[in-house]
Amino acid sequence: MLYREAGDFKTTYREDNQTFPIKSERYLFWGAMLIAFCVVPFFVNSYWEKSVLVPLLVWSLVALGLNILTGYCGQVSLGTGAFMAVGAFACYKLMTAFPGMSIFFVVILSGGVTALVGMLFGLPSLRIKGFYLAVATLAAQFFLIWVFNKFAWFYNYSASGQITAPERTVFGIIVTGPNAAPWATYLFCLTFLFIFAWLARNLTRGRIGRSWMAIRDMDIAAEIIGVEPLRAKLSAFAMSSFFIGVGGALFFSVYLGAAEVTEAFGIDKSFLALFMVIIGGLGSILGSFLGAAFLVLMPVFLKNLFVGSLGWPTDVAAHIQIMLIGGLIIFFLIVEPHGLAQLWRLTKEKLRLWPFPY
Amino acid sequence: MRLTKIATVAAVAAMMGAGPALADLVFPSLSYRTGPYAPNGIPFADGYADYLTLINERDGGVGGVKIDNPECETGYNTEKGVECYESTKNVGTGALIYQPLSTGITYQLIPKVTADGISLHSMAYGRTSAMNGKVFKWVFNYPANYWDGATIAVHHAADMEGGSLEGKSIALVYHNSAYGKEPIRTLEEMSKEMGFKLTLIPVDHPGQEQKSQWLQIRRERPDYVFMWGWGVMNSVAIQEAANIRYPMDHFIGIWWSGSEQDVLPAGDGANGYKSLNFTGVGTDYPVFDDIQKYVVDAGKAAGDGTNLGTVQYNRGMYAAMLAVEAAKKAQELAGHADINAAEMRDGMEALDVTDATLEALGMPGFGPTVSVDCANHGGSGAALVQQWDASAKTWNAVTEFMPSDRELVTKLAMEDSEAFAAENNIEPRACE
Numbered sequence: 001m002l003y004r005e006a007g008d009f010k011t012t013y014r015e016d017n018q019t020f021p022i023k024s025e026r027y028l029f030w031g032a033m034l035i036a037f038c039v040v041p042f043f044v045n046s047y048w049e050k051s052v053l054v055p056l057l058v059w060s061l062v063a064l065g066l067n068i069l070t071g072y073c074g075q076v077s078l079g080t081g082a083f084m085a086v087g088a089f090a091c092y093k094l095m096t097a098f099p100g101m102s103i104f105f106v107v108i109l110s111g112g113v114t115a116l117v118g119m120l121f122g123l124p125s126l127r128i129k130g131f132y133l134a135v136a137t138l139a140a141q142f143f144l145i146w147v148f149n150k151f152a153w154f155y156n157y158s159a160s161g162q163i164t165a166p167e168r169t170v171f172g173i174i175v176t177g178p179n180a181a182p183w184a185t186y187l188f189c190l191t192f193l194f195i196f197a198w199l200a201r202n203l204t205r206g207r208i209g210r211s212w213m214a215i216r217d218m219d220i221a222a223e224i225i226g227v228e229p230l231r232a233k234l235s236a237f238a239m240s241s242f243f244i245g246v247g248g249a250l251f252f253s254v255y256l257g258a259a260e261v262t263e264a265f266g267i268d269k270s271f272l273a274l275f276m277v278i279i280g281g282l283g284s285i286l287g288s289f290l291g292a293a294f295l296v297l298m299p300v301f302l303k304n305l306f307v308g309s310l311g312w313p314t315d316v317a318a319h320i321q322i323m324l325i326g327g328l329i330i331f332f333l334i335v336e337p338h339g340l341a342q343l344w345r346l347t348k349e350k351l352r353l354w355p356f357p358y
Numbered sequence: 359m360r361l362t363k364i365a366t367v368a369a370v371a372a373m374m375g376a377g378p379a380l381a382d383l384v385f386p387s388l389s390y391r392t393g394p395y396a397p398n399g400i401p402f403a404d405g406y407a408d409y410l411t412l413i414n415e416r417d418g419g420v421g422g423v424k425i426d427n428p429e430c431e432t433g434y435n436t437e438k439g440v441e442c443y444e445s446t447k448n449v450g451t452g453a454l455i456y457q458p459l460s461t462g463i464t465y466q467l468i469p470k471v472t473a474d475g476i477s478l479h480s481m482a483y484g485r486t487s488a489m490n491g492k493v494f495k496w497v498f499n500y501p502a503n504y505w506d507g508a509t510i511a512v513h514h515a516a517d518m519e520g521g522s523l524e525g526k527s528i529a530l531v532y533h534n535s536a537y538g539k540e541p542i543r544t545l546e547e548m549s550k551e552m553g554f555k556l557t558l559i560p561v562d563h564p565g566q567e568q569k570s571q572w573l574q575i576r577r578e579r580p581d582y583v584f585m586w587g588w589g590v591m592n593s594v595a596i597q598e599a600a601n602i603r604y605p606m607d608h609f610i611g612i613w614w615s616g617s618e619q620d621v622l623p624a625g626d627g628a629n630g631y632k633s634l635n636f637t638g639v640g641t642d643y644p645v646f647d648d649i650q651k652y653v654v655d656a657g658k659a660a661g662d663g664t665n666l667g668t669v670q671y672n673r674g675m676y677a678a679m680l681a682v683e684a685a686k687k688a689q690e691l692a693g694h695a696d697i698n699a700a701e702m703r704d705g706m707e708a709l710d711v712t713d714a715t716l717e718a719l720g721m722p723g724f725g726p727t728v729s730v731d732c733a734n735h736g737g738s739g740a741a742l743v744q745q746w747d748a749s750a751k752t753w754n755a756v757t758e759f760m761p762s763d764r765e766l767v768t769k770l771a772m773e774d775s776e777a778f779a780a781e782n783n784i785e786p787r788a789c790e
Contacts, residue, residue, distance in 0.1 A: 007451050032657075046444055047444040047445055047448070050440055050444045051440070051445060053442050053443040055437070057600075138687070143690065149534060159539065159540065159543050159774060160461075160465065160485070160536035160539050160540060161535070161536055161539050162462075162536045164465070164781075165468065166781065167782075167783075170666050177469065178469035178470045178472065178473035178474075179473050188630065209696065237646065252500065256436065256437065256440065256466065257466065257469060257470070258436075258465050258466050258469070258533055260436070260462055260465070262534060262535060262562060262563055263435070263436060263462055263535060264436065264437075266563070303431075304445075307430075307431075313391075313429075314389065314391060314429045314431040315391030315392055315396075315400075315428060315431065316432065318392040318431045318433065319392060322392075
């Protein structure tokens, strides 16, 4: 009744192939975008920006990147934290080396640098698979973090090893540094996410995306029908690292403003991103968003519920929160192994028949 | 299904916007009672909260205005620290002072508090060069900083050697983070000046695994080992040092590596371990009678009351005391009791804690005297060396309060802060 395709006629291939073939879904999407771009910026304050919205946008971008590699191309990666660090440090070096450059291009270039590094660390994937590849990417995680901590050139020889984002602007509007307005940083990140989600969606249903999925489903069969593993795997590593690098650059420059490599980009970040992808749904664009939302918003929500509303002691709340989130992860994986995206798919199936299911 | 979903979404939105009730003087506490740094974080947070409770219960607040102490759990994690800062800065009439007890979070907050106009007091931690008040208007790190600590430790070692460290070697075991890296520049400078050899031995977060580091120490046998550790790293290091039978009186920790929680796990092996300190230990101060009476016995203590008198608890109390004294000063300067963040900052900048003040507060000789002015946000820089007695389970001071090499510290701090000012386009204040 609320959600159905009856009466929604397609007369061209183009219409039939669009991302949201059902009209109500299209309205829902554009409505959400309208609210996100035109309504939220007027109401966002610094708490919502720094604690909820910007982390959500940045982590969605990172999860999207990892989903390309792990969900679409089937290559397990535990190096996400390190690739975010590459993005962050590339961003820092570019920001300080070229103070006049627009931060928009700095972020894009940081993604490019990360793509190159990602391809380099993707090379072993041509020979090793599965768990062994996971271990190889784990090596990337430890190696890259060590490099950024060891060589002072990366943090411009500062005494503490911290990198701090200087103030940079887009069209004269400050988006990095402490003086940036909440709406500006929010819109800046949202714009990136919108562009990249658009890109990811269209990549994954095109030729490149199909070659990734062929490799994921059975690499030998894919090779036999003419998919070149070298090109498919490395392009997946490059594209994924590009997304993650952009995410890392935003994470450092817009969200945190200052970062310390061991703390901000440790192995726990790699796991967090992997959990997002698995909980959200492997091989699903929407799943990346849902997974990021679950793992970013749930802790903030629980903290506010326990401490803010119920007045529990902060340590009890923190411990209960860790247990609850762990429990919820297990619950979701048992109840719906295909992730939150699958739950959404099932909901849609049910809604089509509602209120008269047979 | 849909209705419940909408209800949930509405509830989420309501929860995230909710905040605690209004209060007057807001001193948020960014504490950590969970994670690998909790052994040190808990007593500090308890001491901080209990002293503020005491002021509220006994004196009815500062100048008749109650103190609100919203607590937020950071887990020593910078992202959570940012979330905590954002969620507490607008509590009531606005936060007046932040004391995050984390160098990483301090670095994160320095630009933010400067933009928001809220004072940040990183008591003997954080960015050392913040002692230059001309550049860091909103940041304070009195009564001492890491570079002071490094010079005091070196001077203590020199005293033990009869005045000269020529040809000796010192190994620095440090937490591989902004915190642990802080003293390196000073120690390098001093090693050139005094002719000792410096070996740097980093330990990665959280510091549970230090076998290879102590193997290196065992092989190289440096004459002294200095430690910049925190949380679980401290107790592991002390245990490892005991295991390789390193002479404990040649093992000197910074003030954050010298609490009961750090030495107790090593048992007798920790006997003789030294650390710097700048606050009194034990409960032999009149103020503790009041804390017992008004806070612990009244059932208002933050913890279970067993931490009273421990190093970190007392330090938390000392931090709270400095904040309260600054608030008193601010009220005096502003001429009214309802001070705002800017007035609080003026109070901190005019802070003058003398021995007489400490005496009047029931804390005679509890800490160094502190006097802050516009240019110097770093206090006096004095600290003492204490030694652990494993059989009596007490820390004993082995020196008086020693002055640091302020000449060297100031020189390095000026260089660093001026570089920061240039990088961030800050025009240093004149400070007449």
